[in-house]
Amino acid sequence: MIRVVAVKELRELLRDGRFRLAAAVVLGLLLAALVFGWRHAQAVKAERTAAQSIARAAWTGQGDKNPHIAAHYGMYVFKPAGVLAFVDPGADPYLGVTLKLEAHKQQLPQDAPAQDGTAIDRFGQLSAAAVLQLLVPLLIIALGFASWSGERERGTLRQLAATGVLPRRLLAGKALGLALTLALLLVPVALVATATVVAAGESATAARLAVLLGAYAAYFGVIIAVTLAASAWAQSSRAALVALLGFWCVTTLVVPRLASDAAGRLLPLPTAAALAQAVHSTLATGLPNGLPREEHIDTLSKALLAKHGFAGAETMMDDALLQGLELQAEAEYENAVFDHHVGAVMTSMAHQEQVGQWAAIASPMLAIRLLSMALAGTDFDHHRAFGRQAEAYRRGLVGAMNDDFARNAGAAGWQYKANRKLWHQAVPFAYRPAAVDQVLRDQQVALAMLALWAVGATLAAVLVSRRMQVL
Amino acid sequence: MAAVLEAIALRKTYGDVVALHGLDLSIEAGEIFCLLGANGAGKTTTIQLFLGFIAPSAGSARIVGLDVATHALQTKQSIAYIPENVMLYPNLTGIENLEFFTTLAGRRAIGRAGLVEILTRAGLAADAAGRRVSGYSKGMRQKVGIAMAMAKGARALLLDEPTSGLDPKGSNEFSRLLQSMSADGVGVLMATHDIFRSKEIGARVGIMKHGQLVACMGTEDLSHRDLERIYLEHMHD
Numbered sequence: 190m191i192r193v194v195a196v197k198e199l200r201e202l203l204r205d206g207r208f209r210l211a212a213a214v215v216l217g218l219l220l221a222a223l224v225f226g227w228r229h230a231q232a233v234k235a236e237r238t239a240a241q242s243i244a245r246a247a248w249t250g251q252g253d254k255n256p257h258i259a260a261h262y263g264m265y266v267f268k269p270a271g272v273l274a275f276v277d278p279g280a281d282p283y284l285g286v287t288l289k290l291e292a293h294k295q296q297l298p299q300d301a302p303a304q305d306g307t308a309i310d311r312f313g314q315l316s317a318a319a320v321l322q323l324l325v326p327l328l329i330i331a332l333g334f335a336s337w338s339g340e341r342e343r344g345t346l347r348q349l350a351a352t353g354v355l356p357r358r359l360l361a362g363k364a365l366g367l368a369l370t371l372a373l374l375l376v377p378v379a380l381v382a383t384a385t386v387v388a389a390g391e392s393a394t395a396a397r398l399a400v401l402l403g404a405y406a407a408y409f410g411v412i413i414a415v416t417l418a419a420s421a422w423a424q425s426s427r428a429a430l431v432a433l434l435g436f437w438c439v440t441t442l443v444v445p446r447l448a449s450d451a452a453g454r455l456l457p458l459p460t461a462a463a464l465a466q467a468v469h470s471t472l473a474t475g476l477p478n479g480l481p482r483e484e485h486i487d488t489l490s491k492a493l494l495a496k497h498g499f500a501g502a503e504t505m506m507d508d509a510l511l512q513g514l515e516l517q518a519e520a521e522y523e524n525a526v527f528d529h530h531v532g533a534v535m536t537s538m539a540h541q542e543q544v545g546q547w548a549a550i551a552s553p554m555l556a557i558r559l560l561s562m563a564l565a566g567t568d569f570d571h572h573r574a575f576g577r578q579a580e581a582y583r584r585g586l587v588g589a590m591n592d593d594f595a596r597n598a599g600a601a602g603w604q605y606k607a608n609r610k611l612w613h614q615a616v617p618f619a620y621r622p623a624a625v626d627q628v629l630r631d632q633q634v635a636l637a638m639l640a641l642w643a644v645g646a647t648l649a650a651v652l653v654s655r656r657m658q659v660l
Numbered sequence: 661m662a663a664v665l666e667a668i669a670l671r672k673t674y675g676d677v678v679a680l681h682g683l684d685l686s687i688e689a690g691e692i693f694c695l696l697g698a699n700g701a702g703k704t705t706t707i708q709l710f711l712g713f714i715a716p717s718a719g720s721a722r723i724v725g726l727d728v729a730t731h732a733l734q735t736k737q738s739i740a741y742i743p744e745n746v747m748l749y750p751n752l753t754g755i756e757n758l759e760f761f762t763t764l765a766g767r768r769a770i771g772r773a774g775l776v777e778i779l780t781r782a783g784l785a786a787d788a789a790g791r792r793v794s795g796y797s798k799g800m801r802q803k804v805g806i807a808m809a810m811a812k813g814a815r816a817l818l819l820d821e822p823t824s825g826l827d828p829k830g831s832n833e834f835s836r837l838l839q840s841m842s843a844d845g846v847g848v849l850m851a852t853h854d855i856f857r858s859k860e861i862g863a864r865v866g867i868m869k870h871g872q873l874v875a876c877m878g879t880e881d882l883s884h885r886d887l888e889r890i891y892l893e894h895m896h897d
Contacts, residue, residue, distance in 0.1 A: 190763075190764065193760065193763045193764065194764075197749070197752070197756075197760050200751070200752065200756070201749055201751045201752065204751040204752075204792075205751060343747050344743065344745065344747030345747045345748065345749060347711075347713065347741065347743060347747075348741070348746070348747060348748075348761060348808075349761075349764065350711070350712075350713065350736075351711055351736060351739065351740070351741040352736065352761055352764040352765040352812075353732075353733050353736030353737050353764075353765065353766075354764045354765075355733070659713045660708070660713055660714070
């Protein structure tokens with residue numbers, strides 16, 4: 190019975206010229222967004238890989254020099270493009286991708302791609318995610334707003350009711366019909382995207398893509414259920430259309446903006462200048478509620494000496510060894526200061542995202558947007574993970590340089606020079622995106638909100654269709 | 661014979677307005693009962709109560725002995741409904757519409773060939789069955805409606821001014837189909853303004869006024885003129 194209704198709905202829609210036109214527009218935009226997105230992502234990947242090779246060559250080819258000077262010389266690392274950035278560029282265009290790793294300084298990624306964008310980029314870029322999140326719901330609304338109300342207006346609802354078919358079966362058939370129509374459009378595109386990802390040797394990404402497709406399917410299911418509920422509830426097709434367009438405006442335009450503003454007001458972030466000033470000030474004076482700078486470094490030096498078995502033997506030590514350990518103690522003090530300030534900023538950003546995730550209770554689009562960015566590897570979580578990994582790499586690199594200085598400088602002191610052998614010992618930085626299960630754990634609130642919408646919208650559609658008046 | 665359609669003290673009110681005053685009516689298998697009356701007399705309300713589209717305020721509407729209110733699904737399986745305008749899906753063909761509604765009514769086993777034959781029996785030309793309904797005339801849509809009733813194997817037929825707007829030939833063809841179904845044992849309740857057609861095909865005629873069945877008579881001994889006179893007398897009261 191459900192299949193019969195679904196096939197009828199599908200057949201009617203496919204024969205409707207308005208549907209064919211709307212579907213062609215959405216499909217054309219989606220394909221264009223995917224093709225251009227893929228080409229752009231590949232170009233970015235090649236560009237950053239080349240830049241990383243140049244940076245690595247600069248590091249390994251820097252010539253003989255003191256290892257602490259080499260740590261000052263530092264190196265650049267580049268954030269790889271998100272694994273599914275061609276589907277959803279997310280926040281990537283607005284976040285820095287270049288990071289200078291050097292002694293005494295923890296920096297934040299610089300050089301956001303949007304800085305190099307043209308003026309027209311400010312109007313927003315066409316992405317597959319934008320088509321899927323904004324335009325496909327409009328297509329669903331266009332296909333389904335008259336699903337029930339149109340039957341009532343045409344008089345076919347009386348014919349249906351007279352057959353004795355149960356409303357819930359009609360509802361399921363109509364939902365399946367809409368889903369099948371959408372699947373006819375989107376499944377081939379999804380298959381081509383998956384095949385492209387796998388053919389490009391990105392099989393690890395396929396798992397993310399599979400989950401991403403599942404999330405979008407759930408999102409479209411929500412929109413279908415909301416559309417059918419509104420169509421059954423409204424007195425006329427026109428009223429259903431107005432209600433659904435209102436729902437679209439509120440959930441895709443108003444709620445995300447309000448959530449963003451609320452997060453910014455509730456959890457304000459310092460400006461880059463204010464952050465730099467705070468770090469500078471703390472570096473000079475010491476951590477709040479902590480020891481003053483010199484005492485703090487002294488404590489760390491003693492701990493390092495004890496760790497290396499030189500507790501209380503400073504006067505008998507080689508000067509270079511002592512200097513090397515002191516440099517490391519200073520670095521660890523600086524790390525504590527950076528952790529204090531940058532950590533606070535990162536925590537605030539994470540809390541801002543939590544506000545966004547909870548706000549998804551008023552907007553399924555917000556839930557899918559957060560999930561989509563996360564699964565594409567283009568959200569703030571991935572950005573922060575890149576920063577954390579790069580910082581851990583920087584600390585390891587600086588530590589290795591200071592350690593080499595302490596162990597090998599000897600009487601040469603600051604005149605000691607290490608060579609390319611040491612530079613090569615530093616393995617290249619490699620950013621590792623989180624596994625898909627970790628991504629889902631991080632986005633559990635958004636996932637729960639999407640599930641809540643799915644259950645709520647389905648229940649609403651069932652209840653409204655059961656109480657629907659035939660006349 | 662057993663009643664296929666039965667109204668027992670059937671009443672419907674909308675606030676203070678009484679649309680139907682305790683109607684008592686019984687229609688047997690194979691009988692065609694025509695319900696005459698002006699607009700707003702309660703004819704459509706009666707049919708909608710039998711269909712379960714609206715709930716009675718009192719009394720009961722029964723189909724093959726089952727109360728519509730308590731056996732909504734079973735009673736619908738025994739009836740077919742043809743409104744003034746049989747509304748179909750314009751982007752589907754006649755045969756596709758028939759197949760869809762017949763399958764929903766649980767008569768999947770008939771098959772496409774059987775449905776084409778039923779459409780032909782209902783008077784729709786074979787080549788028209790494969791065309792989209794958007795190009796059908798009202799008469800053609802009414803024939804699909806009759807075909808739906810035939811395919812469903814309904815035991816009772818509820819008709820709400822089905823010949824309104826049909827040309828005389830179409831109206832005559834429609835009447836012949838009703839008589840054919842009646843001969844097969846289908847009980848028919850037809851609300852209509854057409855006094856001539858009521859006399860022609862109805863075994864009995866009822867006249868409704870202000871929600872009441874004010875007259876009920878057999879047509880066998882009545883002339884067209886008698887029926888018209890009785891009808892007008894009631895309308896002028």
